[in-house]
Amino acid sequence: MGPAHKSAGRLKIYAASCRNPLHNRLSILAFSSYGPRYFIAGARLATTDEDTTLANATSPEPTRRDFLYIATGAAATVGVGLAAWPFVDQMNPTSAVLAMASIEVDVSAIRPGQQVIFKWRGHPLFVRRRTAKEVAEARAVPPSDLPDGLARNANLTDTAPATDANRTIKPEWLVVVGVCTHLGCTPTVSTPQSPQGSYGGWLCHCHGSEYDTAGRIRKGPAPQNLAVPPYAFTGPTKIKIG
Amino acid sequence: MAHQSSYVPKTGFTRWLDQRLPIIRLVNDSFVTYPTPRNLNFWYVFGGILAVMLVVQIVSGIVLSMHYVPNADLAFGSVEQRIMREVNYGWLLRYIHANGASMFFLAVYVHIFRGLYYGSYKAPREILWILGVFIYLLMMATAFFGYVLPWGQMSFWGATVITSLFSAIDQVIPNLGTAITHWLWGDFAVGDATLNRFFSLHYLLPFVIAGVVGLHIWALHVPGNNNPLGIDVKGPQDTVPFHPFYTVKDGFYMVLFFIVFLGFVFYAPNFFGNPDNYIQANPLVTPPDIVPEWYLLPFYAMLRAIPSKLIGVLVLVGSLLTLLVVPWLDTSKVRSCRFRPLMKQLFWVFVADCLLLGYVGSQTADAAWHFGEAELPLVWLARLGTLYYFGFFWVLMPWIGKKEVTRPLPESIAQSVLAKGGH
Numbered sequence: 001m002g003p004a005h006k007s008a009g010r011l012k013i014y015a016a017s018c019r020n021p022l023h024n025r026l027s028i029l030a031f032s033s034y035g036p037r038y039f040i041a042g043a044r045l046a047t048t049d050e051d052t053t054l055a056n057a058t059s060p061e062p063t064r065r066d067f068l069y070i071a072t073g074a075a076a077t078v079g080v081g082l083a084a085w086p087f088v089d090q091m092n093p094t095s096a097v098l099a100m101a102s103i104e105v106d107v108s109a110i111r112p113g114q115q116v117i118f119k120w121r122g123h124p125l126f127v128r129r130r131t132a133k134e135v136a137e138a139r140a141v142p143p144s145d146l147p148d149g150l151a152r153n154a155n156l157t158d159t160a161p162a163t164d165a166n167r168t169i170k171p172e173w174l175v176v177v178g179v180c181t182h183l184g185c186t187p188t189v190s191t192p193q194s195p196q197g198s199y200g201g202w203l204c205h206c207h208g209s210e211y212d213t214a215g216r217i218r219k220g221p222a223p224q225n226l227a228v229p230p231y232a233f234t235g236p237t238k239i240k241i242g
Numbered sequence: 243m244a245h246q247s248s249y250v251p252k253t254g255f256t257r258w259l260d261q262r263l264p265i266i267r268l269v270n271d272s273f274v275t276y277p278t279p280r281n282l283n284f285w286y287v288f289g290g291i292l293a294v295m296l297v298v299q300i301v302s303g304i305v306l307s308m309h310y311v312p313n314a315d316l317a318f319g320s321v322e323q324r325i326m327r328e329v330n331y332g333w334l335l336r337y338i339h340a341n342g343a344s345m346f347f348l349a350v351y352v353h354i355f356r357g358l359y360y361g362s363y364k365a366p367r368e369i370l371w372i373l374g375v376f377i378y379l380l381m382m383a384t385a386f387f388g389y390v391l392p393w394g395q396m397s398f399w400g401a402t403v404i405t406s407l408f409s410a411i412d413q414v415i416p417n418l419g420t421a422i423t424h425w426l427w428g429d430f431a432v433g434d435a436t437l438n439r440f441f442s443l444h445y446l447l448p449f450v451i452a453g454v455v456g457l458h459i460w461a462l463h464v465p466g467n468n469n470p471l472g473i474d475v476k477g478p479q480d481t482v483p484f485h486p487f488y489t490v491k492d493g494f495y496m497v498l499f500f501i502v503f504l505g506f507v508f509y510a511p512n513f514f515g516n517p518d519n520y521i522q523a524n525p526l527v528t529p530p531d532i533v534p535e536w537y538l539l540p541f542y543a544m545l546r547a548i549p550s551k552l553i554g555v556l557v558l559v560g561s562l563l564t565l566l567v568v569p570w571l572d573t574s575k576v577r578s579c580r581f582r583p584l585m586k587q588l589f590w591v592f593v594a595d596c597l598l599l600g601y602v603g604s605q606t607a608d609a610a611w612h613f614g615e616a617e618l619p620l621v622w623l624a625r626l627g628t629l630y631y632f633g634f635f636w637v638l639m640p641w642i643g644k645k646e647v648t649r650p651l652p653e654s655i656a657q658s659v660l661a662k663g664g665h
Contacts, residue, residue, distance in 0.1 A: 091425050091439070101430075117526055122431030124526045178526075179431075182551055184406035185399065186528040206403065206532045207546055208607040223413055223551045 102242030104234065107173065115189045117178060120229065120241050124178030124186050126202075127239070130213060135171050137200060138164040138214035146225075147217050153228040162225055167214040175231055175239065176215040180204040182222035187211060202226075245466075247271050272463060277481035278488055279469035281659050285360075286467070288353040290492035291499050295346045296455065300448050302339040303388075306332075310391065312441035314434035317393035318522040337511040343385050344514040345503045347537035350378060358568075359589055361577030362468040368569040370461040373454055375565045380451045385535065387444035393437060394519030395529050401432045401440070403532055407545075410555040431525060471658055472578025473651055480655035531606050539603030540596050544631065546607055547624035557628065564635050571635055573643030581649040584642055592634045599627040 103120050107127050110116050115128040130138075143149050143161045150159065151166035160166045168174055178186050187202035187209070196203035197210035199218045204211075209220030216225040231241040249267040251257040260267055309329050311320040325332035354374070357363055363371035390401045405426050411419030428435030466475060475481055482488075506513055514536060518529045534542050541558055548554035564571075579586040602609075602624045610617045652658035 088425075091428055093424060093427075093429050094435070097429050097435070119526060122429055122433045122525055181409075182406075184402040184409075185532065186526065205530050206399075206528065206607065221546075221549050221551050221554060 102240065104238065104240045106238055108237035112172075113191065118241075120177070125229065125241060126174070126176050126178045126189070126215070126226075128174040128176075128189070130172055130174055134200060134213040135164065138167075138212060138216075141212065141216075147219075148224045150225070151228070152225045154230040155228065155232075162214075162216055164214045167216070167225075167228060169231070169233060173239075174213075174215060175228060175241070176226040177229055179227070180206065180209055180222055181217065181224040181226065182207050182209050182220070187226075245271070245275075245277055248275050272459070273489075274483065274485040276463065276484040277466065277475070277478070278484050279467050279475055279480060279655055280482045280487075281469050281471060281655050282467060282488065282491075283470050284495065285352065285356040285470075286488075287492050287495040288349045288356065290488075291349045291496055292346065292353060293455065294496060295342060295349060296448065296452060298342050299339065299346060300452070302335050302342060303445070303448065306335055306339055307441075307445060310441075312391070312438050314393065314437050314523070317391065317437060321392040322520070334507070337507045339388075341503065341506045341511060341514065343388065344506070344535070344537065345499070346381065347385070349499070350381065351537070354378065355593060357468075358592075359579045359586075360468055360470055361472050361572070361574070361579070363569045364472075364572060364574075364577050365569070366465045367461070367468060370458065370465075371569055372566055373458040373461055375562075377451055377454050377458060378565075379562060380447055380454065382538065384444060384447040384451065385537070387440040387447070389535060390437065390440045391444060392519060393523045395521045395523055395527075396516045396519040396532070398432060398523035398525065399528055399532050400534055401436065404534075405432065405436075407555050407558070410552045413552040433525070468577065469655060470578060470580060471652060471655060472576060472580070473655065476654045477656075533604060536600065536604070539601075540599035540627075540631075541603075543599040543603035543624045544628045546603070547621060547628045561628075561631060564632070568635060568639070571639040573640050574646065574648070575643075576648045576651065581651055582642075582646055583649065584646045588634065588638055588642065591630070595627050595630045595634070598623060599631070602627065 101121055103118065105118050105127065107116065107129070110127060110129045112129050113131045113134075115126055118125040118127065141164075143163055146162050149162050151162045153160060153166055155169065156166055164171070167176075180187050182204065183206060185204050185206035187204040188196045189202055190196035190200050197219070199210050199212040201211040201213045201215060201218075203209075204220070204222065207221050209222035210218050211222075211226060212218050214225075215228075217223070229241050231239055234240045247267055247270075249260075249264075249270040251260045251266070256266060259265070306325065309320065309325050309332060311317055321336070325336050327333075329335075357371065357374070386400070386404060390397045405423055408422045408426065409419040411422060413419075424430060426436070427433065428439060466481075469475075516533060521529075533539075541561055544561055545554045545558045548557050574582060574585070576582055579589055602620045605620050607621070608619070610619045611623075612618075652661075
């Protein structure tokens with residue numbers, strides 16, 4: 001029997017429960033173009049009551065109640081769907097947070113081999129003035145040997161390979177977001193005096209990810225190279241990030 | 243609930259009330275005359291203890307929220323200065339709430355292992371077990387949000403690491419994971435917006451837990467309690483009324499439990515804490531070793547055991563979701579491990595495995611055991627432990643359940659109890 005059978009059952013219940021004489025005086029609106037076919041088939045089976053709000057054998061039309069049932073359900077579904085979005089979207093960063101999204105820093109005091117940490121969008125931002133040796137080490141690695149072969153540089157296209165040249169604007173200055181791409185800890189910088197990991201860049205103590213002198217992931221659970229943020233030199237030693 | 247109500251209202255008022263809102267009847271049938279197997283042992287007292295601990299946490303939490311300020315600049319001071327030093331008995335309320343969380347988890351772990359040992363998840367109690375798993379997951383979420391609120395270093399970096407688990411989705415759908423983390427944070431990093439919403443959720447979830455606890459007790463009272471023999475109740479000779487038999491027993495052990503609980507509160511209030519959380523959150527410096535609270539350590543060890551981010555996160559999630567299907571993974575016809583000689587041993591190996599994973603989770607990522615010249619990196623122990631955790635549920639449970647030769651079950655609870663000279 002399928003849907004027609006079920007629909008007939010429901011209409012019988014309506015018929016039995018509707019005792020409002022006002023309904024009987026209202027004329028039946030013909031909404032035959034609305035709703036699926038089985039309402040009509042179902043209506044034909046519901047002939048046990050005199051209630052004129054219901055269809056019977058002589059009027060094989062869906063009833064006004066069928067129409068209201070579908071219309072109310074549709075309005076409720078669309079309404080809940082529309083109302084849900086503001087409740088979801090309120091969780092996203094506010095306009096004030098978005099407005100604070102860029103900074104300008106002076107890096108003239110940073111000496112070769114030194115790293116300074118700035119705060120950008122709530123995250124640490126590493127600005128590292130690399131020595132010639134560190135640049136040479138980074139350049140010696142073929143991109144095919146890297147776990148993550150993409151540059152992850154917001155200033156380049158998404159598919160740029162992770163060569164050292166693609167990781168910087170000026171080779172001496174490496175600017176990366178200091179957030180381990182595994183689970184967000186701040187990696188510790190490696191220096192000749194205090195080596196961290198085996199690749200001369202950074203070591204994340206939380207779960208043991210190791211980065212090289214271009215901030216590229218070399219070992220451990222982190223899936224991506226440290227992100228290079230959108231930035232530009234606004235002077236010889238002035239950088240605008242974001 | 244499932245048994246015939248024996249409540250007879252005695253006064254005019256209670257007769258009047260009973261016809262309008264039979265609430266006294268509900269309480270009477272659920273907690274007074276409720277027929278309970280007569281052989282429930284010590285391990286069955288933790289359900290009642292958990293109910294009381296939920297009340298302790300809600301009451302202490304509500305009063306703490308009257309003094310706490312959910313603001314990234316003020317939160318740390320409102321806890322360490324105002325609540326700990328200025329509010330009358332604030333130190334006591336805070337230590338009750340912090341240690342209460344640990345005691346809550348201690349009790350829930352005993353409760354879960356008890357259920358596993360006696361097969362309390364098996365038909366007809368699958369829904370009861372699943373509701374219990376939901377409560378456990380809600381407890382973990384609530385505890386996580388609560389731990390962020392004092393805004394210390396561990397609060398901040400714990401929040402960063404756990405919410406960053408969602409960024410693993412980037413490896414399936416690029417940028418979706420990052421978008422979700424920004425949505426969770428309300429910022430580009432954990433910050434003030436994150437703290438505010440975590441406070442809101444930390445206040446909300448305990449009441450959700452209370453609701454699910456109501457369902458859990460309802461689902462318990464339909465089939466009735468399981469028991470250490472794991473056999474069905476066959477008649478009134480197998481049961482005793484809940485009151486006074488189990489109200490007294492639960493009450494007695496609750497007092498002992500509170501002695502331990504308050505022992506920590508008064509004599510070792512920071513036993514379960516991490517010293518780094520007495521340093522205010524600093525978004526630019528991660529502490530050398532991020533360690534979650536002790537009750538999350540086994541899962542943390544499993545996360546770190548896997549060298550891939552995405553698979554590590556899937557293992558973590560899988561280890562929890564596995565619990566939901568335990569009723570269908572166990573193929574044995576016998577519930578209690580008392581009559582399952584092989585499963586009993588595997589169960590205790592599983593308990594040891596969870597403790598081992600907890601230990602490994604508490605150590606640094608690159609820790610190792612040294613045996614003379616040889617060294618065993620602990621990450622390999624974590625991998626072994628992870629393997630057994632999943633193997634126990636997904637391989638041993640279905641397989642042993644079919645193969646195992648179980649010992650004969652007693653005729654009835656009453657016969658078993660009386661044969662041992664009990665009464």
